[in-house]
Amino acid sequence: MLDFLRLLVRVTIERFIPRCFGVDGEENGEYGGRRLSFSWFSDGYVVVAVKCRPLTEAERQRSRHIIQVTDDQNLVILDPDLSKDYLERIQNRSKERRYSFDHVFASGCTNADVYRNISSTIVGVIQGLNATVFAYGSTGSGKTYTMVGTRKDPGLMVLSFHTIFDLIKNDESSDIFEVSCSYLEVYNEVIYDLLEKSSGHLELREDPEHGIVVAGLRRIKVQSADKILELLNVGNSRRKTETTEANATSSRSHAVLEITVKRKQKNQYKSQILCGKLALVDLAGSERASETQSGGQKLRDGANINRSLLALANCINALGKQQKKGLAYVPYRNSKLTRILKDGLSGNSQTVMVATISPADDQYHHTVNTLKYADRAKEIKTHVHKNIGTVDTHVADYQRMIENLQVEVCRLRKELAEKESQLTTKPAEKAADDELSWLNILSRETSENVQERINLQKALFELEETNIRNRIELQHLDDAIAKQEAVEKDGTVVQALRSRRQVILDNIRDNDEAGAGYKKDIEINEKHRRQLQNMIEEAISNNANRTYLHILSQYRLLGMANTELQFEMAMRDQVIHNQREALRNLWNMLLGLGLDQKQIMDLAARQGTVIEDCTTPYANSVVTKPSPLLSHHRFSPLVAYPGLNVQPHISTCFFQHHQGFSSMAYLRGQHDTPTVCRQEHLSSYYLLSPSYSQAGLSGMDNSWAGGRPGARFHTESLPQEACSFYSAMRAALCPCGKEQFTPTSCEDYGQQLKESWAVSANSQNSWEDRSVAVNNSRRLHEEFMRHGGTNCSGYQYSSAETKGTGIPESRRLCSPYGTAPRAFDLSGSAFICGVVEHDLNSYHVYRQLFVKMQEFWFLMVCDCMPKFLITSNFNLLKQESWAVSANSQNSWEDRSVAVNNSRRLHEEFMRHGGTNCSGYQYSSAETKGTGIPESRRLCSPYGTAPRAFDLSGS
Numbered sequence: 001m002l003d004f005l006r007l008l009v010r011v012t013i014e015r016f017i018p019r020c021f022g023v024d025g026e027e028n029g030e031y032g033g034r035r036l037s038f039s040w041f042s043d044g045y046v047v048v049a050v051k052c053r054p055l056t057e058a059e060r061q062r063s064r065h066i067i068q069v070t071d072d073q074n075l076v077i078l079d080p081d082l083s084k085d086y087l088e089r090i091q092n093r094s095k096e097r098r099y100s101f102d103h104v105f106a107s108g109c110t111n112a113d114v115y116r117n118i119s120s121t122i123v124g125v126i127q128g129l130n131a132t133v134f135a136y137g138s139t140g141s142g143k144t145y146t147m148v149g150t151r152k153d154p155g156l157m158v159l160s161f162h163t164i165f166d167l168i169k170n171d172e173s174s175d176i177f178e179v180s181c182s183y184l185e186v187y188n189e190v191i192y193d194l195l196e197k198s199s200g201h202l203e204l205r206e207d208p209e210h211g212i213v214v215a216g217l218r219r220i221k222v223q224s225a226d227k228i229l230e231l232l233n234v235g236n237s238r239r240k241t242e243t244t245e246a247n248a249t250s251s252r253s254h255a256v257l258e259i260t261v262k263r264k265q266k267n268q269y270k271s272q273i274l275c276g277k278l279a280l281v282d283l284a285g286s287e288r289a290s291e292t293q294s295g296g297q298k299l300r301d302g303a304n305i306n307r308s309l310l311a312l313a314n315c316i317n318a319l320g321k322q323q324k325k326g327l328a329y330v331p332y333r334n335s336k337l338t339r340i341l342k343d344g345l346s347g348n349s350q351t352v353m354v355a356t357i358s359p360a361d362d363q364y365h366h367t368v369n370t371l372k373y374a375d376r377a378k379e380i381k382t383h384v385h386k387n388i389g390t391v392d393t394h395v396a397d398y399q400r401m402i403e404n405l406q407v408e409v410c411r412l413r414k415e416l417a418e419k420e421s422q423l424t425t426k427p428a429e430k431a432a433d434d435e436l437s438w439l440n441i442l443s444r445e446t447s448e449n450v451q452e453r454i455n456l457q458k459a460l461f462e463l464e465e466t467n468i469r470n471r472i473e474l475q476h477l478d479d480a481i482a483k484q485e486a487v488e489k490d491g492t493v494v495q496a497l498r499s500r501r502q503v504i505l506d507n508i509r510d511n512d513e514a515g516a517g518y519k520k521d522i523e524i525n526e527k528h529r530r531q532l533q534n535m536i537e538e539a540i541s542n543n544a545n546r547t548y549l550h551i552l553s554q555y556r557l558l559g560m561a562n563t564e565l566q567f568e569m570a571m572r573d574q575v576i577h578n579q580r581e582a583l584r585n586l587w588n589m590l591l592g593l594g595l596d597q598k599q600i601m602d603l604a605a606r607q608g609t610v611i612e613d614c615t616t617p618y619a620n621s622v623v624t625k626p627s628p629l630l631s632h633h634r635f636s637p638l639v640a641y642p643g644l645n646v647q648p649h650i651s652t653c654f655f656q657h658h659q660g661f662s663s664m665a666y667l668r669g670q671h672d673t674p675t676v677c678r679q680e681h682l683s684s685y686y687l688l689s690p691s692y693s694q695a696g697l698s699g700m701d702n703s704w705a706g707g708r709p710g711a712r713f714h715t716e717s718l719p720q721e722a723c724s725f726y727s728a729m730r731a732a733l734c735p736c737g738k739e740q741f742t743p744t745s746c747e748d749y750g751q752q753l754k755e756s757w758a759v760s761a762n763s764q765n766s767w768e769d770r771s772v773a774v775n776n777s778r779r780l781h782e783e784f785m786r787h788g789g790t791n792c793s794g795y796q797y798s799s800a801e802t803k804g805t806g807i808p809e810s811r812r813l814c815s816p817y818g819t820a821p822r823a824f825d826l827s828g829s830a831f832i833c834g835v836v837e838h839d840l841n842s843y844h845v846y847r848q849l850f851v852k853m854q855e856f857w858f859l860m861v862c863d864c865m866p867k868f869l870i871t872s873n874f875n876l877l878k879q880e881s882w883a884v885s886a887n888s889q890n891s892w893e894d895r896s897v898a899v900n901n902s903r904r905l906h907e908e909f910m911r912h913g914g915t916n917c918s919g920y921q922y923s924s925a926e927t928k929g930t931g932i933p934e935s936r937r938l939c940s941p942y943g944t945a946p947r948a949f950d951l952s953g954s
């Protein structure tokens with residue numbers, strides 16, 4: 001029995017002392033080395049309050065109020081679309097959402113109402129506790145109003161420091177208080193001191209004593225609330241604000257007012273200092289560039305604001321996930337804001353998040369976004385400690401250690417006495433009971449230990465996987481940079497690629513660091529497990545009921561082992577799933593290269609390699625879902641883009657790939673909450689894939705030049721096919737339907753596409769209808785080819801004669817090429833049209849994703865990159881259609897006789913909506929007055945009044 005008690009003392013000391021004194025416990029990592037100690041612990045959740053502002057005067061004219069606060073903890077956001085009928089509503093197609101929070105405040109509530117409910121958090125500051133209050137919401141939702149307020153309705157900042165000074169004034173102890181305050185802003189990822197007239201850039205430092213500090217930040221001692229108010233006003237006048245479409249005085253920076261309260265108190269050993277900190281944060285609003293209608297500097301601000309907010313959102317996500325699923329990497333380092341807020345988000349702080357929302361129906365998406373994050377923030381746990389410093393903290397620590405040990409020794413002595421008395425009364429039974437309960441303690445400990453290790457391994461696994469993908473992207477980026485450097489003049493894309501590369505490098509470094517930390521934790525965990533196992537064995541060997549206890553302990557240990565095995569199985573499943581994905585992508589790649597399944601199998605057989613049937617991975621990919629235990633939505637790094645050059649059944653794979661990518665992003669946004677920023681690079685990886693570049697496209701060019709045009713690049717069916725795939729995919733991806741995005745730019749592209757197609761069609765007509773050779777036809781042909789347009793596939797002269805070329809009549813273009821006129825296959829431009837159409841569809845998907853991802857402020861990735869993609873291919877189209885135009889023009893301009901069906905030509909031309917008619921001139925000389933530059937003049941013989949067409953439309 002005494003052995004048992006000795007063990008108990010040992011376990012208690014090992015477990016208890018580190019927790020109290022930061023010797024080797026979980027607090028050590030966070031606060032190790034700091035001369036602060038904690039004698040008061042409390043684990044709590046972030047308190048989330050939602051505040052709805054009233055409709056503004058302007059909104060009242062145009063918007064509907066769609067927020068219903070049902071009680072002080074619940075609200076409903078109504079579907080902004082009034083046109084939905086009853087059936088749609090009951091079929092759950094309504095966008096109405098319900099949410100619950102710690103506190104909900106309707107439009108009629110004042111800042112004082114909000115403050116009344118959260119003031120308990122502030123009270124702790126004078127007792128040495130940290131507190132953070134931050135307002136989070138979209139632009140114009142009322143963050144500044146809530147934090148700063150007005151004279152009539154003072155905000156939370158003002159109310160808080162009044163409380164602090166009132167509490168100090170009414171304190172009855174003999175303690176001495178010292179209050180100081182600092183006020184900073186983070187603008188464009190740079191920190192400025194708002195209490196300095198012309199503050200330079202300030203840097204963040206990891207201080208071993210105080211954690212993250214802003215070096216050089218001014219901290220002013222204050223004696224009254226009025227003084228802080230004065231400083232607040234001065235600081236606010238220096239804060240960067242702008243007039244945007246969304247808000248007349250929009251804050252462009254994140255502002256952090258920090259009030260520190262030091263309380264010197266005396267106790268029997270030493271002079272003790274409690275140090276409480278209150279951080280009051282007014283964030284800048286998240287916004288869409290399109291909404292603020294801002295450009296230049298404002299746009300850059302927006303991007304940086306969004307970057308910080310994205311980082312904040314990612315931290316909230318990761319922290320929420322940490323609560324639900326165990327450990328997860330929290331990317332605090334991704335922005336200055338999150339590093340500053342680190343303690344407030346998950347560390348030593350009682351935290352209140354005030355989510356501000358607008359009630360206007362046109363703000364529905366922003367409101368749902370804000371509420372979604374607020375909802376996630378409810379899951380975040382904080383660990384609050386009293387911050388106690390002393391004049392000589394080392395001595396104080398030891399004193400406190402002795403005090404606590406004395407208390408502990410007393411308690412154990414008491415327990416020992418109790419146990420001894422129990423032993424004397426019922427020796428045999430009691431011993432067995434005690435041993436049993438001791439074993440229970442140990443097995444519970446072991447179980448916790450196993451769970452901890454599973455979490456650590458899981459986190460490590462996630463990090464390693466992410467870094468594999470990061471490294472692959474890095475490689476792709478390096479390739480892309482090298483390629484782009486060779487062709488780009490102004491270097492903007494290279495610059496963008498380089499900064500992306502830096503982000504990836506940072507991510508890799510962060511992940512490696514975090515991974516090393518996890519590995520260390522795993523070692524510690526393993527050591528602890530061995531200790532526990534020894535204790536169990538010792539306990540068993542010391543007991544008379546040895547066999548029974550042995551079996552019992554074995555049974556429990558086997559239970560643990562089982563859990564571990566299950567986890568390992570899940571890991572393996574995951575790896576197998578990933579490999580199958582990779583295999584499937586390899587198949588796609590091979591098939592995309594033009595080899596068919598049989599050829600590949602034969603090739604493999606000749607090499608003596610057995611490879612899995614390409615149909616198997618598809619089938620398996622359905623079966624081998626990622627394990628629910630590791631419910632990540634994984635994405636294999638091996639991606640092929642067979643593009644348009646695929647057999648119909650292969651395109652399934654192709655689109656599956658897109659779906660894989662998209663659904664991942666979508667699912668992540670909707671259901672799962674992994675660390676989003678860790679994987680955001682996938683989209684740029686997609687865009688930068690070499691097989692999707694211009695070179696990739698010319699590769700495809702070759703394949704259709706090789707005798708099978710039409711079959712693969714049917715002008716209309718291909719885009720339609722692509723469209724139908726995509727629309728099906730879109731439908732699957734976005735339950736909210738089409739109305740969620742406004743693809744103005746897509747429509748523009750669509751219009752241009754049609755236009756250039758019109759030119760092609762007309763060129764073709766004109767050439768086809770011609771019956772005389774034109775002198776400069778050689779130049780025409782050379783020009784045509786130089787523009788990389790199309791292939792020549794025959795030497796036929798008239799439409800009838802080109803029949804044998806295999807080019808469908810609708811796409812045949814006969815040019816009078818010296819004595820041997822050729823038929824040009826215009827499907828080249830059709831092909832490019834197809835590519836653009838296809839890219840338009842990609843763009844639609846990206847827009848969809850953009851809407852989804854904007855919930856995560858993926859502005860940079862989703863707004864810029866798809867445009868880059870479209871633009872590059874669109875340039876190709878422009879070039880091609882321009883080539884056609886240039887040629888058309890030459891041929892027409894050089895003509896000297898009217899062609900019979902010129903009326904049809906013009907009508908066709910106009911029917912295709914192509915271009916404007918701007919004159920009634922016949923020859924090139926006569927069109928001079930039309931204002932159309934000669935290089936773009938096209939004179940068509942239109943009856944007796946020929947016209948000049950401006951081809952610049954295309």
Ligand SMILES: Nc1ncnc2c1ncn2[C@@H]1O[C@H](COP(=O)(O)OP(=O)(O)OP(=O)(O)O)[C@@H](O)[C@H]1O
Pocket residue numbers: 052053054056109137138139140141142143144145146247249250251252283284285286356
């Ligand atoms: N509770 C409220 N009562 C009355 N008016 C309010 C309230 N909340 C906000 N407003 C008004 O709404 C407008 C926008 O508020 P505010 O500037 O606080 O938004 P914000 O979220 O800080 O915006 P940004 O992110 O652009 O800085 C202001 O005109 C403000 O006066």
